[in-house]
Amino acid sequence: MATSRIAIIGTGVIGAMTAWQLTRRGAEVLTFDAHSPGHDRGASAGESRIFRTIYKEGPGYVPLLQRSSGLWRDLERTTGSDLLTMCGGLTIGRADHPDVQAVRRCAEGHGLDHEVLDANRTRERFPQHAVDDDEVAVFDPAAGVLRPELAVQAALHAAEASGATLLPHHPVRKVAKTARGWRITSNGKDFDADHVVFAPGPWASRLEPLRGLPVEVRLITACWWAARDHAAHLPDRLPITIRRHREAGFSCFPSLDGASIKTVPHHLGFPVLGDPDSLPRNASPEFTRAASAAAARLLPGVVPHPIRIGTYAEGFTPDEHALLGALPGLRNATVMTGFSGHGFKLAPVFGEIGADLVLTGGTAHDIDHLDPSRFTNA
Ligand SMILES: Cc1cc2nc3c(=O)[nH]c(=O)nc-3n(C[C@H](O)[C@H](O)[C@H](O)COP(=O)(O)OP(=O)(O)OC[C@H]3O[C@@H](n4cnc5c(N)ncnc54)[C@H](O)[C@@H]3O)c2cc1C
Numbered sequence: 002m003a004t005s006r007i008a009i010i011g012t013g014v015i016g017a018m019t020a021w022q023l024t025r026r027g028a029e030v031l032t033f034d035a036h037s038p039g040h041d042r043g044a045s046a047g048e049s050r051i052f053r054t055i056y057k058e059g060p061g062y063v064p065l066l067q068r069s070s071g072l073w074r075d076l077e078r079t080t081g082s083d084l085l086t087m088c089g090g091l092t093i094g095r096a097d098h099p100d101v102q103a104v105r106r107c108a109e110g111h112g113l114d115h116e117v118l119d120a121n122r123t124r125e126r127f128p129q130h131a132v133d134d135d136e137v138a139v140f141d142p143a144a145g146v147l148r149p150e151l152a153v154q155a156a157l158h159a160a161e162a163s164g165a166t167l168l169p170h171h172p173v174r175k176v177a178k179t180a181r182g183w184r185i186t187s188n189g190k191d192f193d194a195d196h197v198v199f200a201p202g203p204w205a206s207r208l209e210p211l212r213g214l215p216v217e218v219r220l221i222t223a224c225w226w227a228a229r230d231h232a233a234h235l236p237d238r239l240p241i242t243i244r245r246h247r248e249a250g251f252s253c254f255p256s257l258d259g260a261s262i263k264t265v266p267h268h269l270g271f272p273v274l275g276d277p278d279s280l281p282r283n284a285s286p287e288f289t290r291a292a293s294a295a296a297a298r299l300l301p302g303v304v305p306h307p308i309r310i311g312t313y314a315e316g317f318t319p320d321e322h323a324l325l326g327a328l329p330g331l332r333n334a335t336v337m338t339g340f341s342g343h344g345f346k347l348a349p350v351f352g353e354i355g356a357d358l359v360l361t362g363g364t365a366h367d368i369d370h371l372d373p374s375r376f377t378n379a
Pocket of ligand 1: 314
């Protein structure tokens with residue numbers, strides 16, 4: 002039987018970053034994943050992710066985002082990888098749209114650099130977007146595009162180089178308390194650990210100790226569109242964009258593949274999936290038609306028929322803030338799940354917080370709003 006001090010179950014971006022941060026501080030780490038690093042069945046794949054600093058999800062995230070930005074650069078330096086391209090970010094919509102207002106409030110409240118462009122200025126600077134006369138754009142210069150598969154690989158590579166033992170293709174079937182810590186069963190073997198970090202993404206309810214946590218599995222679908230003028234859709238000319246329009250809404254990513262740009266439609270909702278393993282590998286004709294109509298209406302430089310569709314599972318909590326902290330009622334267990342569609346950009350700082358919690362039982366970061374007991378105590 003193998004023994005290890007800290008076991009991490011799940012190496013999507015959250016588990017991978019936690020492994021990197023723990024090994025950086027000299028901890029002994031053993032990681033398990035049912036699949037290979039950077040796989041496309043969970044939440045941490047699909048070529049690109051948005052990084053932004055002006056945050057509509059809550060101004061309390063700004064210090065976490067600023068710390069995360071520095072840690073992304075640390076990981077790039079440590080591994081020699083190119084993970085984050087600062088192409089800037091746009092939020093486009095009517096001036097009275099709640100997301101446009103939230104972004105402006107966040108920028109003004111934190112004194113963050115930003116520009117507010119009227120419709121004409123937006124068209125001049127960003128002709129890739131069709132903009133109505135009553136719309137504005139808020140430009141965030143501290144925003145960019147992340148490469149998710151590479152990021153997961155880089156964090157795990159850094160962890161392994163500092164001594165972590167990685168076990169891909171090791172689905173954890175059972176996690177049981179022992180007198181000293183935990184016993185983890187995978188591929189017919191038992192592994193002992195003093196502390197377990199549960200980072201299973203949308204598979205949370207499959208692990209017995211996490212069953213009571215309110216994590217709903219949802220399907221998020223991404224579409225890639227051929228760009229007619231490819232050069233105009235590269236990161237040096239097309240920022241990441243949150244688009245809010247009366248007919249549609251999506252996030253939009255500049256071209257990283259040399260041919261197409263990506264959107265993740267939001268206005269069609271993120272359907273609930275009973276089981277992350279039942280992820281459909283294609284979109285319905287209705288979804289594709291509606292996504293095409295949005296591209297035809299709002300992205301004049303693309304051919305509005307998707308050349309690629311990707312489907313992904315993500316865990317959502319009722320308030321759409323993650324569960325990050327001690328597992329209620331259990332010692333030596335940290336849970337990190339339910340990142341609700343916006344965890345990627347924050348993964349390095351969440352990894353740092355995970356390491357703080359495991360090694361010291363607390364953290365200097367303000368994460369009260371992520372306390373897992375907020376639902377169990379309600
Ligand atoms: C399409 C899409 C677009 C998104 N866009 C953005 C964005 O632009 N910006 C942003 O910040 N965030 C975005 N997000 C959210 C962000 O990507 C996620 O919050 C983040 O990737 C969650 O990572 P995770 O590690 O929690 O989950 P996952 O990546 O799903 O990782 C969980 C891992 O645990 C493993 N696992 C689970 N159970 C077990 C078990 N029993 N045994 C072994 N292994 C197990 C799984 O195999 C998996 O590898 C997006 C999400 C999606 C799906």
